[in-house]
Amino acid sequence: MELSASFTRALLSGFDRAYADLLRVATRSTGSREEAGDLVHDTWLRLAEHARGLPAERHGEAPQAPRDAAAYLAVMAQHMALDAQRRRQRHGRYLDAAVLHEQLAPSHAPDxxxxxxxxxxxxxxxxxxxxxxxxxxxxxxxxxxxxxxxxxxxxxxxxxxxxxxxxxxxxxxxxxxxxxxxxxxxxxxxxxxxxxxxxxxxxxxxxxxxxxxxxxxxxxxxxxxxxHVQWQAHWSSTRGQLARHGLPDGSSVLLDAQSSAEVRYFAVRRAVTLARGAAFFDVARDPGRPFTVQARGVRVTVLGTRFGVEVAAGADGRERVTVQVESGRVRVEPGAGGQACELGAGQGLQVEGATVTQTQAPPGDAALWRHGELAFAGSTLGEALQRLSRYAPFTLAATPEAARLPLSGRVRIAQARAWVRALPRALPVQVRQQADGGLLVAMAR
Known part of the structure; x- marks a missing residue:
């Protein structure tokens, strides 16, 4: 069924109230709260993207609102859960065939x-x-x-x-x-x-x-x-899209929106290059083949753990690489003469040029974008808007003066528009609606 603009926007406006119920429904369907959070997040993104591509309601046209937005959204989330299950089954069959082919092929490692x-x-x-x-x-x-x-x-x-x-x-x-x-x-x-x-x-x-x-x-x-590369893949995600990919050894990679990564498996090592954006890694332990992630000049090496890596724009146009560990331990080499260090659960590292900063947070806060949230600590308004723009189906921008304002706090990705419109309550700014539907944040006059 084709959804009208008013119907879609009514669903979006009721999404926050229905979030907890949707999460419970999706958890029952998938058996995983983490995957359920991804599905609910994707549901909101689909609605937002759909609303973005629809024309405004004609003058005098009565808005069409759902009688029970929560029920409609729950059905939509269930359908997305079924689609995800079918994709996993197809991917599982593919991996099984690849494993069988590897077992039947002659080994290249000499005894x-x-x-x-x-x-x-x-x-x-x-x-x-x-x-x-x-x-x-x-x-x-x-x-x-x-x-x-x-x-x-x-x-x-x-x-x-x-x-x-x-x-x-x-x-x-x-x-x-x-x-x-x-x-x-x-x-x-x-x-x-x-x-x-x-x-x-x-x-x-x-x-x-x-x-x-x-x-x-x-x-x-x-x-x-x-x-010699035994297996390789290159994945990219678009605005508002989170993509989970399984690896041949049972590991997995969850790509954030507008992210790109290349994976290559060798006989003695597993290597990932994160070209842009962010990714969360769930790595299967294999002492004979360390798992490394290269993000700009930063190198992360693990055997088996769960951790996130992100490449983002930092101050003065420099790129900032962030590593956050949820479980296990990782070794981080900052590069450019920096001192290598080991991180455990809840620990993190930010590398921006020659500046290396260690961080501490609850383990569950690693890669918060997986759960539909973003956290900003010691950031600027410009950095926050740029980060949110990976998901928002509308443009987000700030004037140079406003972009430099310091900012800390959390925001739910699904409430991006409301959060931006509420900025004047906390900062000396004003928010202007642009002709294309985007938002521009400027200093208050």
Whole structure:
């Protein structure tokens, strides 16, 4: 059913009164209070976004208000809970298939016997590779180890693309011939097809791109394991959208509105780069693969915990990175010569340029935006409005003088418009309605 503008705005105006009931309904549907809070928040965001795109009521048109706004909103939240459950089921089936594929695929990590065979193979290949021209070896390692494309190699070496192709073919033929001699097989023979384990090892040798000398080749293999991406994803969220993503190891990432993150899993580590916005991480413990989050120059390393990281605009246009821990422990390296430190539950760290500030708050306050709230402590009005603008379906702005006013407190995201309109009660400002429906905060005259 298409909702009219007056009906949608009436639902929004009654949302705050119905919030507690909606949270109880969503908790029964999902079995998780945290997820229920996300769903109720998303319900408000959908209504706000819908209202933003609707034209104003025509003059003289009677407003259409719901008889029971709470009941209507509860049904809407239940439908969103069902949609979320279906998405989880589809994602679960996808992850199950990925796990099965990983279990069926041959392992790339050599056991003790493989390691001995590997070194023997390197010795067998050494003489063959030593006979290659230096340019051919350089092209082979660049292409097979570092993943460079052939045109890039040709430009860097100052040769034609055909020359690079010939060099790679020659190097590959050299490796295949040496492997056959090491195995005692002939190309295309039944022995080659029955090589089994040694044949898999040969594929690994080709991927590793051996250099001259067994020790060099072994280092190349270690480099391959450290740099070869086993799984990766890139996610972004739009204004007013919170997005939860599951990871292959059982961890999860909740992206805040207008945020972006890239995730890459390697054999020995799990790495996330938070490009903008904020994210909350629920990390499954894996001592063999530390989980790191890189946010600008700040690096956070954990084994298993729940914590939030945010990149936001700070004073004088500098970016501020905030880390907040809900449970477990994390190690934070501020970068730029800063002293690394460990944080536990309820502890946090703010890094703004060369200034590093430790904070303390209840563990449940980590990434408050998950629960539809924002907290400002020692902030400015401009920073608060910019943070709220990630969710508001209307523009929020302040004049330069008003933006510098100090501000502390909490605000519910669903009450952003009412909160901004109430600012003159606490600050010497006035709020002006803009032609596009946005709000401009200026100093009072």
């Amino acid at each position: 003790a016997a493989d390691s001995v065979m590997y070194r023997q193979a390197l010795a067998a290949l050494e003489a063959a590779l030593a006979g290659l021209p230096a340019r051919g070896r350089a092209a082979f390692v660049a292409h097979r180890v570092h993943g460079e494309r052939q045109p890039e190699i040709a430009a860097r070496l100052g040769v034609s693309l055909n020359t690079v192709e010939r060099d790679l073919i020659q190097a590959q033929a050299c490796i295949e011939d040496a492997l056959h001699r090491w195995r005692g097989t002939r190309p295309g023979s039944a022995d080659t097809r029955r090589a089994g384990r040694r044949r898999s090892l040969g594929a690994l040798l080709g991927l590793a791109g051996m250099g001259v000398g067994g020790s060099v080749g072994w280092r190349q293999w270690q480099l391959y394991r450290d740099t």
